Amino acid sequence: MQRLLEYATHHQPLALFAVAAATAVLMYELRERARGVGAIGAQDVVRLMNQGALLLDVRSAEDFAAGHIRGARSVPAEQLTGIVDSLKRYKDKPVIVYCEQGDSASGAMRELSQLGFGQVANLRGGLRAWRAEQLPVARD
Numbered sequence: 001m002q003r004l005l006e007y008a009t010h011h012q013p014l015a016l017f018a019v020a021a022a023t024a025v026l027m028y029e030l031r032e033r034a035r036g037v038g039a040i041g042a043q044d045v046v047r048l049m050n051q052g053a054l055l056l057d058v059r060s061a062e063d064f065a066a067g068h069i070r071g072a073r074s075v076p077a078e079q080l081t082g083i084v085d086s087l088k089r090y091k092d093k094p095v096i097v098y099c100e101q102g103d104s105a106s107g108a109m110r111e112l113s114q115l116g117f118g119q120v121a122n123l124r125g126g127l128r129a130w131r132a133e134q135l136p137v138a139r140d
Helices: 002-010 012-036 042-050 061-066 081-090 103-114 126-132
Strands: 054-057 094-098 119-123
Touching: 002 012, 042 094, 042 119, 042 126, 094 103, 094 126, 103 119, 119 126
Parallel strands: 054 094, 094 119
Antiparallel strands: none
């Protein structure tokens, strides 16, 4: 330990860089874990769909028309709060939110949870992960 302190005092720029790098890695890991809370894989989505879960696609209407999970409803993220009244019957049922990569859906998932929806999940990796598992995509 003494040698480490001696090294750090003699090589301050390197020591500061090591601390900054460790902090950056830690922050990245914490952010990824926070984003992953409530995220489920594609196979779990299929299982919940078979049990009657509601799927919400929070991408733009154009992206939805280009390809979406069969049975999903198009609700662009910016319009989510405006249609909450029409979704009230799903407050106690599973609701799965997805976007292209999972980033926008994380915010929508938190928003729905704050509005009283009890079983909200995010498709981990979004529609890209769905396609990567070669699951079917519908087009309008």
